[in-house]
Amino acid sequence: KLDIKGFKNWREEFKNAIFILDNGEIYNPTTPPLLEGAGGRTFTVSREVEKMSKSKYNVVNPDDICEQYGADTLRMYEMFLGPLEQAKPWNMAGITGVHSFLKKFWKLYHNSPSLGGGQGEDFYVSDNPASKDSLKTLHKTIKKVEEDIENFSFNTSVSTFMIAVNELTAQKCNAREVLEPLVILISPYAPHIAEELWKKLGHKESIATAAFPSFDPTFLVESTKAYPISFNGKMRFTLELPMDLSKEAIEKEVMANEKTIHYLEGRTPKKIIVVPGKIVNIVG
Structure with missing residues (x-):
């Protein structure tokens, strides 16, 4: 819904604006009683994506943004909007995040x-x-x-x-x-x-x-791996182990862990499946 008073106060050139409706009727907001609630009528407006143009009164002055947020914020925000080759709608809501x-x-x-x-x-x-x-x-x-x-x-x-x-x-x-x-x-x-x-x-x-x-x-080579430790296919906890451990060493570390002892509850596992660098699954 169009806020008539807000629209008129938005820009100096809109203070004395009149509106031509779809049916050709001319609406002058300064004429009583239309100024107060537009004579009981509600005006619904839509949004249209257009290029910035002085003739359309939709230009955003970069000097104002630099004054409020700084030139670096404006520069980064323009790059953050999306790929250079694509057209992007200008939205000031995201500039505070970059700032x-x-x-x-x-x-x-x-x-x-x-x-x-x-x-x-x-x-x-x-x-x-x-x-x-x-x-x-x-x-x-x-x-x-x-x-x-x-x-x-x-x-x-x-x-x-x-x-x-x-x-x-x-x-x-x-x-x-x-x-x-x-x-x-x-x-x-x-x-x-x-x-x-x-x-x-x-x-x-x-x-x-x-x-x-x-x-x-x-520096991007991982030296450790967080192994998911599963019991009968259900993951119960993770255990951080060095990546260079052998299959036997991984099994030994897992079986000695207090959480493994807790979940086994004194049982002897039938099978222990170890895939180095990926998972450990204890069956039984």
Whole structure:
């Protein structure tokens, strides 16, 4: 339903607007009593997807968005909308999500241990070695972003950055070994915030001159496997075991586990099926 008063107040040029109805009748909202409830009538409007055009009064001024959210938010949001070759409906509802992501990304570099791991305003990046999980997250991101840039799939790159920031935040990562390559990765997408962080990291030259991070597949090699442990085909629990264990060693570890002893209730299994790297099923 069309909110007449809201529509008139939306833009200056609509304040004295009149409406031509489907039946050719001219409706002037400023004429009493139509101003109050349109004389008891309800006007139903539909949505139409069109290109932005001044003649259609549907242009969104990018300066207004930059003023409210920043140029990096607008830049990333436009890429996040979908593939470049496709037309996308403009919807401001999602821009706040991209803006929140950039704030979360900024906080990764301002996570001081002096605040108990909390988020502060002081810049803090550690020179301590990064954890295996953080390095895995970084190189998984490098691989995906490289592929996306080659395919012009910038929208999935933005999604990958969001996943990476969530994972690194959960890991409480503040290692330079991870955060420095990450800011280079995101710099083509959010150049202003990346340049600011690059300077804070101690670099005098522009981030545009920095070499693109190299993907190392060794960090994505799984060293452990969460084996689903089943009893007569029903999965009861999972057990984390090294990937290089032999079939016999896996069986020994599973049978010695306290949860296995609990579910067996003193019974001797008739058969133990072990598929290395996949499952363990105890029958009987």
